[in-house]
Amino acid sequence: MKQVEGEVRRKFFLKGNFLFLEIEGNFPPSKPGQFAMLSPSPSFDPFLRRPFGILFQDGNSLFFLIKIIGRGTRLISEKRIGERISVITPLGNGFTLKEGKVLLAGGGTGIVPLVYLASKLKGFTLLYGAKTRDEILIDQFLWLKAMPREIIITTEDGSAGKKGLLTQHIPQEDFSYAYVSGPWPMMREFARLYKGEAEFSLETIMGCGFGVCYGCAVRVRRNGREKIVRACMEGPVFKKEEVIWTQR
Amino acid sequence: MDTKVKAGGLVLKNPVILASGTAGYGVELAPFLDLNRVGAIVVKGLYPYERQGNPPPRLWETPCGLLNSIGLQGVGMKRFAEEYLPQLSRYETHIIINACGQEDEEYVQVVEYFSKFPSVSALELNLSCPNVREGGKCPAMWPRWSYEIVKAAREVTKKPLWAKLTPNTSSLVEVASACREAGADAVSLVNTYLAMAVDFRTRRSRLSTLFGGLSGPAIKPLALRAVYLVASSVDVDVIGIGGISSGEDLLEFLLVGAKAVQIGSVTLREPAAAERILEEAVSLLAEEGYNNFNEIIGRFQGV
Ligand SMILES: Cc1cc2nc3c(=O)[nH]c(=O)nc-3n(C[C@H](O)[C@H](O)[C@H](O)COP(=O)(O)OP(=O)(O)OC[C@H]3O[C@@H](n4cnc5c(N)ncnc54)[C@H](O)[C@@H]3O)c2cc1C
Numbered sequence: 001m002k003q004v005e006g007e008v009r010r011k012f013f014l015k016g017n018f019l020f021l022e023i024e025g026n027f028p029p030s031k032p033g034q035f036a037m038l039s040p041s042p043s044f045d046p047f048l049r050r051p052f053g054i055l056f057q058d059g060n061s062l063f064f065l066i067k068i069i070g071r072g073t074r075l076i077s078e079k080r081i082g083e084r085i086s087v088i089t090p091l092g093n094g095f096t097l098k099e100g101k102v103l104l105a106g107g108g109t110g111i112v113p114l115v116y117l118a119s120k121l122k123g124f125t126l127l128y129g130a131k132t133r134d135e136i137l138i139d140q141f142l143w144l145k146a147m148p149r150e151i152i153i154t155t156e157d158g159s160a161g162k163k164g165l166l167t168q169h170i171p172q173e174d175f176s177y178a179y180v181s182g183p184w185p186m187m188r189e190f191a192r193l194y195k196g197e198a199e200f201s202l203e204t205i206m207g208c209g210f211g212v213c214y215g216c217a218v219r220v221r222r223n224g225r226e227k228i229v230r231a232c233m234e235g236p237v238f239k240k241e242e243v244i245w246t247q248r
Numbered sequence: 249m250d251t252k253v254k255a256g257g258l259v260l261k262n263p264v265i266l267a268s269g270t271a272g273y274g275v276e277l278a279p280f281l282d283l284n285r286v287g288a289i290v291v292k293g294l295y296p297y298e299r300q301g302n303p304p305p306r307l308w309e310t311p312c313g314l315l316n317s318i319g320l321q322g323v324g325m326k327r328f329a330e331e332y333l334p335q336l337s338r339y340e341t342h343i344i345i346n347a348c349g350q351e352d353e354e355y356v357q358v359v360e361y362f363s364k365f366p367s368v369s370a371l372e373l374n375l376s377c378p379n380v381r382e383g384g385k386c387p388a389m390w391p392r393w394s395y396e397i398v399k400a401a402r403e404v405t406k407k408p409l410w411a412k413l414t415p416n417t418s419s420l421v422e423v424a425s426a427c428r429e430a431g432a433d434a435v436s437l438v439n440t441y442l443a444m445a446v447d448f449r450t451r452r453s454r455l456s457t458l459f460g461g462l463s464g465p466a467i468k469p470l471a472l473r474a475v476y477l478v479a480s481s482v483d484v485d486v487i488g489i490g491g492i493s494s495g496e497d498l499l500e501f502l503l504v505g506a507k508a509v510q511i512g513s514v515t516l517r518e519p520a521a522a523e524r525i526l527e528e529a530v531s532l533l534a535e536e537g538y539n540n541f542n543e544i545i546g547r548f549q550g551v
Pocket residue numbers: 035046048049050051052053054065066067068069070071072073074109112113202203204205206236308309
């Protein structure tokens with residue numbers, strides 16, 4: 001992990017209030033499932049960096065897909081091409097790479113680390129859900145379609161793909177492993193329904209992202225004991241049997 | 249420039265100390281920051297035993313700062329000594345232990361334990377965590393309670409002993425005097441300000457606790473006043489803490505009487521902040537024609 005002053009190389013806005021961002025810099029290499037902390041502003045308000053999953057890393061560039069939801073993400077989206085942006089990367093443990101027939105299940109921005117993971121896999125089934133067709137960004141990842149894979153899209157209103165929640169359309173085949181990333185309620189429901197081995201990428205509020213503040217606490221079960229660990233260091237990816245789905 | 253200062257029974261190579269709880273056990277910052285360049289490192293609060301801290305959520309961002317209710321999660325004194333201290337002591341800087349206790353005797357246990365380690369330079373008694381007792385209560389709210397803990401700790405160690413104080417009391421000056429009388433070599437102030445954040449939609453606290461502690465640049469003017477009040481009326485070394493994020497901030501704290509400062513929350517957004525702050529302060533001093541930090545300490549001229 002390293003703090004690097006990057007430079008905004010490319011950005012465009014996508015339907016559904018998403019920002020696609022390419023930042024150039026001398027970044028150390030990353031693994032799928034790892035994340036970066038971006039600084040929204042050199043000023044003290046907002047005070048903290050924001051965590052974002054790495055969408056892809058290539059040459060000197062890091063790619064992100066950011067849903068604009070509040071002040072921090074808005075400020076990041078207002079950076080101009082050529083403007084400097086401070087990045088701490090790579091952070092967290094990342095996914096464990098498994099052989100065989102795997103399922104990737106992503107809800108909303110949860111798709112981000114799965115896109116990176118997909119780029120390292122030979123074959124997979126992708127289950128991708130969102131509220132409406134506007135929030136389905138699969139067209140942006142055309143290169144995904146070039147890979148041997150199956151893609152199942154779900155939307156809550158049925159405006160694209162199958163109608164309903166992602167968790168209502170989990171394929172009834174046997175997978176050797178599943179990788180899941182998305183909002184808590186979706187992941188909790190997935191964990192309840194899915195019987196096979198799986199790992200989950202959890203999102204928590206983060207203060208630093210590099211292990212010093214203990215603000216990113218998640219409750220997990222390890223060696224039969226309940227423990228509080230840091231999502232930024234011991235996570236953000238946890239095995240299914242470790243996660244405790246009620247956090248407070 | 250000669251950057252040395254004397255503070256709380258130690259000679260520091262410079263007045264920049266990493267504060268407890270925002271630098272982990274020190275080694276986590278090594279990828280970002282040359283730990284040899286800081287005056288001292290105060291490690292995350294340690295109890296005699298391992299602690300899980302409060303349930304999530306434990307953090308909420310506020311204008312120019314943050315609210316936390318971590319509740320002193322930590323590996324406990326023995327695991328720290330085995331797993332982190334050997335690595336940390338390779339750096340040429342002072343290591344200061346932030347000693348905690350639920351019961352008064354636990355503070356004494358931690359102090360006694362670390363007194364045996366030559367690599368530990370000093371002990372800072374955390375009398376002021378707002379996140380471990382009902383309603384934010386802590387020993388440093390009262391002179392008597394503070395006195396008793398410092399006195400008991402003083403009896404088991406010859407190492408420099410610092411007391412970390414809370415601003416959440418109407419008796420700050422009395423508490424600082426009581427610590428001095430009980431044998432403290434310095435008081436570190438401030439710890440976080442008791443505060444709260446609520447969500448009107450869910451009608452619940454933003455944190456898993458009712459209150460949290462506020463820190464960051466938002467509290468700097470409050471902390472500066474607290475340091476001034478104690479430094480100008482109690483004969484004890486003061487270590488200034490609270491929102492310090494630039495070289496100029498550092499010099500302001502020294503001006504009102506702090507002998508050294510601790511860098512807290514700014515590290516979370518900028519892991520190498522301590523190095524930048526030192527560089528800025530040194531060049532500001534030089535610009536104004538000073539030869540060292542001692543020439544500015546306590547030289548406040550008033551209104
Ligand atoms: C490991 C990880 C990976 C993530 N990857 C992505 C991604 O690839 N794309 C994407 O769009 N978003 C991602 N997020 C969520 C993203 O960090 C938040 O949406 C963002 O921090 C919101 O900032 P804001 O200032 O716009 O929102 P505000 O609501 O103004 O934020 C206020 C505070 O809450 C925190 N916060 C709010 N929502 C979240 C959240 N969901 N997770 C963590 N902190 C939050 C912020 O950090 C900030 O401290 C990820 C989060 C984590 C933990």
